[in-house]
Amino acid sequence: MDRITIGNVEITALSDGVLEFDLCNFFPAIPQESWLSYRDHLSPEGNVSLNVASYLIRSDGRNILVDTGLGPKPADAPETPWGELMHDFQAHALSPNDVDMVVMTHLHRDHVGWNLLSQDGKYVPTFPNARYYMSQIDWEACHNPDLVETRFPNAPDCVWPLAEMGLIEFMEGEHSLTSELTTIPTPGHTPGHMSIMINSQGQRGLVLGDVLHNTAQIQELEWCSRADIDPAVAQATRRSLVDKIEQEDLTVVAVHLPKPGFGKIVRSEGRRYWQSL
Ligand SMILES: [Zn+2]
Numbered sequence: 001m002d003r004i005t006i007g008n009v010e011i012t013a014l015s016d017g018v019l020e021f022d023l024c025n026f027f028p029a030i031p032q033e034s035w036l037s038y039r040d041h042l043s044p045e046g047n048v049s050l051n052v053a054s055y056l057i058r059s060d061g062r063n064i065l066v067d068t069g070l071g072p073k074p075a076d077a078p079e080t081p082w083g084e085l086m087h088d089f090q091a092h093a094l095s096p097n098d099v100d101m102v103v104m105t106h107l108h109r110d111h112v113g114w115n116l117l118s119q120d121g122k123y124v125p126t127f128p129n130a131r132y133y134m135s136q137i138d139w140e141a142c143h144n145p146d147l148v149e150t151r152f153p154n155a156p157d158c159v160w161p162l163a164e165m166g167l168i169e170f171m172e173g174e175h176s177l178t179s180e181l182t183t184i185p186t187p188g189h190t191p192g193h194m195s196i197m198i199n200s201q202g203q204r205g206l207v208l209g210d211v212l213h214n215t216a217q218i219q220e221l222e223w224c225s226r227a228d229i230d231p232a233v234a235q236a237t238r239r240s241l242v243d244k245i246e247q248e249d250l251t252v253v254a255v256h257l258p259k260p261g262f263g264k265i266v267r268s269e270g271r272r273y274w275q276s277l
Pocket of ligand 1: 108110111210256
């Protein structure tokens with residue numbers, strides 16, 4: 001089931017690929033033994049498996065693409081299982097021309113990769129009819145010389161040129177995208193990280209972004225991946241958002257959880273769990 005509706009909002013799950021990471025590499029601060037009781041949250045090989053999702057959301061007659069994956073697969077990395085997003089567009093009978101708005105939850109490399117294509121030494125937008133929405137705070141962060149190389153390595157190619165092309169819409173704080181979609185700041189993973197609240201016909205949902213990378217973090221709220229830029233702030237955000245999702249019974253759209261990433265957070269015997277839809 002890669003398509004759900006929340007009220008009048010329709011959400012189609014797309015993917016740019018699925019990556020696997022070594023546990024010690026991806027959660028360097030978490031001892032391997034701590035994962036023993038979370039074996040079923042890992043791949044059969046015991047790795048962290050990350051879907052690189054994009055979502056095409058239809059709201060108010062607009063097509064909104066949330067996040068754009070890692071981008072075209074480099075020719076010198078034939079084994080790398082990414083770069084699938086355009087194939088997945090085709091498989092869903094979608095065209096890049098259909099996209100009216102590209103919204104980035106944040107500016108890490110696996111969320112901006114397909115923003116632009118390089119043609120004859122020039123950049124062209126992959127989604128030629130779209131405006132590109134991003135957090136003002138992350139825009140500033142991805143120009144910080146201390147962060148570019150380590151945290152935003154593809155921003156100079158995939159994000160910066162959008163400004164000269166006049167395609168950027170900056171978001172600050174809560175930003176209304178349509179009458180049914182509003183961004184909310186959920187900082188920590190990146191300084192300007194945003195999630196998207198969906199509210200339509202009395203039904204509510206949340207596009208999470210990178211507040212969670214693995215379902216084990218629903219119980220282990222303190223566990224931070226190496227990708228969280230400010231672990232303390234990321235922990236606080238994760239705690240408050242997981243509480244909110246459970247208390248308000250929100251439908252979750254989760255970029256990196258197992259495909260297609262639709263689920264709820266439910267409580268059983270005092271513990272919270274991810275329940276796929
Ligand atoms: Zn990510």
